[in-house]
Amino acid sequence: MANVLVFAETRGTALRKTALEAVTAARAFVDAIGGGEVHALVAGPSGVGATASQLGEHGADVVLVAENAGLEKFDRESITSTIAARATAVSYRAIFLGFSAQGRDVGPRVAAKLDLPIVTDVTEVQAAGDAIVVKHPAYANKVIVTLQVSGPSAVIAIRPSAVTATPSAKTAKVETIALAAEPSASRVVVKDVVEGGKGKIDLGEAPVIVSGGRGLKAPENFKLVEDLAAAFGNAAVGATRAVTDDGWRPHSDQIGQTGRQVSPQLYVAVGISGAIQHLAGMRSSKTIVAINKDKEAPIFKVADYGIVGDVMEVVPALTAAVKEAKAHH
Amino acid sequence: MKIAVCIKRTPDSESRFKIASSQTAIDETGLKFDIDDFASYAVEVALQLNEKQGPGETVVYAVGPDLVQETLRKAMSMGADRAVQLKTDAVPYDGIAVAKALAAELKGGGYDLVLFGKHAFDTSGGIVGTATAELLGIPCVTAATKLEIANGRGTARRDLEGAAETVEFPLPAAVTIDEGIARPRYPSLKGIMAAKKKPLETKPAQLGAARVTVKSMDLPPERPAGRIIGEGAAAVPELIRLLQTEAKVL
Numbered sequence: 001m002a003n004v005l006v007f008a009e010t011r012g013t014a015l016r017k018t019a020l021e022a023v024t025a026a027r028a029f030v031d032a033i034g035g036g037e038v039h040a041l042v043a044g045p046s047g048v049g050a051t052a053s054q055l056g057e058h059g060a061d062v063v064l065v066a067e068n069a070g071l072e073k074f075d076r077e078s079i080t081s082t083i084a085a086r087a088t089a090v091s092y093r094a095i096f097l098g099f100s101a102q103g104r105d106v107g108p109r110v111a112a113k114l115d116l117p118i119v120t121d122v123t124e125v126q127a128a129g130d131a132i133v134v135k136h137p138a139y140a141n142k143v144i145v146t147l148q149v150s151g152p153s154a155v156i157a158i159r160p161s162a163v164t165a166t167p168s169a170k171t172a173k174v175e176t177i178a179l180a181a182e183p184s185a186s187r188v189v190v191k192d193v194v195e196g197g198k199g200k201i202d203l204g205e206a207p208v209i210v211s212g213g214r215g216l217k218a219p220e221n222f223k224l225v226e227d228l229a230a231a232f233g234n235a236a237v238g239a240t241r242a243v244t245d246d247g248w249r250p251h252s253d254q255i256g257q258t259g260r261q262v263s264p265q266l267y268v269a270v271g272i273s274g275a276i277q278h279l280a281g282m283r284s285s286k287t288i289v290a291i292n293k294d295k296e297a298p299i300f301k302v303a304d305y306g307i308v309g310d311v312m313e314v315v316p317a318l319t320a321a322v323k324e325a326k327a328h329h
Numbered sequence: 330m331k332i333a334v335c336i337k338r339t340p341d342s343e344s345r346f347k348i349a350s351s352q353t354a355i356d357e358t359g360l361k362f363d364i365d366d367f368a369s370y371a372v373e374v375a376l377q378l379n380e381k382q383g384p385g386e387t388v389v390y391a392v393g394p395d396l397v398q399e400t401l402r403k404a405m406s407m408g409a410d411r412a413v414q415l416k417t418d419a420v421p422y423d424g425i426a427v428a429k430a431l432a433a434e435l436k437g438g439g440y441d442l443v444l445f446g447k448h449a450f451d452t453s454g455g456i457v458g459t460a461t462a463e464l465l466g467i468p469c470v471t472a473a474t475k476l477e478i479a480n481g482r483g484t485a486r487r488d489l490e491g492a493a494e495t496v497e498f499p500l501p502a503a504v505t506i507d508e509g510i511a512r513p514r515y516p517s518l519k520g521i522m523a524a525k526k527k528p529l530e531t532k533p534a535q536l537g538a539a540r541v542t543v544k545s546m547d548l549p550p551e552r553p554a555g556r557i558i559g560e561g562a563a564a565v566p567e568l569i570r571l572l573q574t575e576a577k578v579l
Contacts, residue, residue, distance in 0.1 A: 011489075073494070077468075099455075101489045105471040108456045111425055112463035117540035118425060120454050133544060138453045142346050143355060146544040147422065154540075160490075187468035187502075191484075192495040202491035208578070244509075251474065251509035252488045257342055257450075258366060258508045266578040276343055283552060287576040289568065290555075301555045305571055309561040317562035321569045325579055 002093035003037040004030050007083055007110075008055055008063075009102045012072070013047040017205050018098025018158070020058045020165035025125055025158050026096040027059030027168055033093065033127045037061040040172070041086060043079050045072045049174065056172030058165055063172040070183030073193060074102055077186035078179050080109040085180035087114055092153055094132065099157035100204070111155040118155040119147055123162040132156070140257040140280040160204045161263055203255065206236035207265045211255055211282070213240040215271020215292055215311055219248035224315040225270050231322040238262070240278050256281035271311045274299030291315060330385040330441040330478065330500075332375040334409065335431055335457070336368035337420070337449040338393060338400040346548070353543045364400050367446025369407075369513040371506040375444055376408045376514070378478055386410050388438075392430055392534050393420045405524035406516035412527070415534035422543050424456025429537035431457065432464035442483075443503040447472045455505070462503035469503040470496055474510055 004026045008019035023040055030036045040060035042051055045067065052063040066082060083106065087095055095110060097103045099121045111118035124135040132149040134156065149156075203209060210232070212225040222237075229235035239249040241256050255262055257280040267285035272278060274290070274297055282288070283302055290303035291314050300306040307314055340346075340360040347356040364372070372389065379385035389404040391397040392415045401412035415430050435443060443465070445458030455471075462469030470476075474493075475486035483502055486495050516524070558567050572579040 011492075074489075080463075101472065101487065104455050105459065105469075108424065108428075108459035109463045109469070111456070112428060112460040115425070117423060118456055118460075119541055120424075120456055136453075137549070139340075139346055139355070139451055140342055140453065141549065143348070144547045144549050145422075146546070148542050148544045150540045150542075188470060188496050188498040190494050190496050193489070193492055194494075195492045200491055204490050252493070254508075266572070266576070280342075284549070287572070287578050288552075289572075295557065299555075300557055302552050303555045303557075304553070304576065305568055306555055306557040307559055307561070307564045307568060308557055309564070313562050314565065317565045318568065321565050322579065325569055325573065 002033055003039060003090070005083070005087055005092040005095045006038060006040045006060065007095065007097040007106060008040045008042045008051070009098060009100060010042060010044045010048055010051065013044055013050065015051045015054055016098065016100065017165065018100045018103065018160050020054070021160065021163040022096045022098050022158050023055055023058045023060050024166045025163045029094065029125050029127065036093070039064060041066070041083060043068070043071055043082060043179065045069060052172050052174045056170045057167050059168040059170055060172045061170060063174050064177045065174060066177050066179050068179050068183060073190040075183040075186050075190070076105045076109070076188060078181040078183045080106055080113065081181040082179045083110050084113045086177070087153070094153060095155045097157055099159050103157050107155050107157040116153050116155050117149050117151055118157070119149055120157040121159045122156055123159050125156060141261060141284060142280060201234065201236045203236045203238055203260050203262050206234065208232045208235035209238050209262055209264045210235050210268045210270060211238035211240070211272060212243060212270045213272035214242050215273070221312070222248060224311065228268065228270070228315055228319045228322065231319045231326065233326060240272055269299050269303070270315055272299050273297045274302065330379060330382055331439055332379060332385065332387050332442045332444060333390060333435055333438060333440045334368070334371050334375045334387060334404070334444045335390045335461070336372065336400060336404055337365045337391060337446070338362050338397045339365040339450045342366065342450045348546050348548060352545050354546060362396070364403050365446055365449045367448060367506060367508070370508065370510055371444040371446050372404045372407055372409060373511040373513040374476060374506055377511060382478070388413065390415065390431060390434065392417060392427055394418055398529060401529055402524050403516065405527045406520040407514055408520060410527065412529045414529065414531045416531050417534040417536060421536060421539040422452055423537070423539040423541040424452070424454045425460055426537040426539045428457050428460035428464055430534040431461045433535045434532065435461070436465060441500045442478070443467070445503065445505045447505045447507045458503060458505035465503070467501050467503055468498040470498060471505050472507040473504050474507045476504055476510065
């Protein structure tokens, strides 16, 4: 019997998908070590406490709610202090969180503050006697490393989308807590947040990604990729490094070894040859579709379904067919 | 400004990897090693800041065996002024253990700014920079895509998923550097010659206990061989059928 703490990340008053994934992973871990409680800590502006029911439905026994007007924007320092203070007051077998932009920021700080071991970008967690054993894709997804974590507690940061958020029908007890430090005292201050675009689905959360490469010939032809993504309705748009380096698309759209690493249900590669650098970012996608004029292109070696042809001809036809399939569904 | 840049020696990321017979490491035979990509962006950012802001010092640090001296020389050939090797036979996988060695060395170094790559290609952990900052008790910005320093304060931009934030912070501070911030320069011949004479100091690494250890390494499962289903727009109906009935994603 041991309890686990989860940092449930939010943006504004809404939970992030990674929060539910982390709670799901924590629930499974606690059940595997013989039961115990999952405590989810959520910190945000007034109203964030309404997320408690969702956290309960995914396996949290207790939701610790810290509401503070200073948390309209993500405040790494007060959140780090609050997690650390809670984990000092109450002993936890592990602290789970998502390895997202926020988790990347908070996880290592909490570990350093509490002098705990930390593992990040974790895809699987297992209890192995007194130790915790995790899997972690490294070398840009080219090697799967199994790590053993010793000690009475540890920080475990879960790779986004590696765990499927699963309901487990709990009704969480809600406790109100105070932040351990005031956001106004933080040294790193968020001045401004620019949203990527209204209704834009993030690459890490999208079930479908349509990505474009040099085979599109010109930046204006990215319209074909955007139209296909719109036809799917739940798709995000990605790009290769060649295309972001040339400024056709922002760097934040880059999928590959040095960009985002994604594993959607469906990945559609449009005019992408399939350089190792790009494959490293998308080869763990569930289903891969490739459209390229060169039948020798390496992308066809990993594509479940390849179409050899001119993207200018094939993509509009596919967009129309997807629209029709969606309409009849 | 006095800037420290913590760098790592990693294998060429374009390589094909094999697992060593120990099953707990990669087979290094035939691999080319160099300064990690993200670390090279951090070195470039440091050099540009000091070039723009007048007299300063850029000091590079690396934890590892004597092989890292080559990596440190590379950073000095780009323009770093001096280097420190924190010597250990092998770099532990435990990011906190490494952060402790760096923090012990950097403490009291009088640095205005400590830079790191967002993560290293090999361990892909993204732990050391942020944890070192916490151990040093200085503010940290993680995965910056833009960095400006003026009047003792920094402004950085970082990507959130689907958004971007601009943050401000006082110095001294630590920043971990993401891709796209600067194109690392190639060392000039003059730079390479000069680097040979620049000071490189070696000290023992005061690593923390390794609580995270490698149990095994494996290559990821191969995807089933790719399949070309047809040519041109005529293949689209078959693709739709497969996406609906076989892959069940539409």
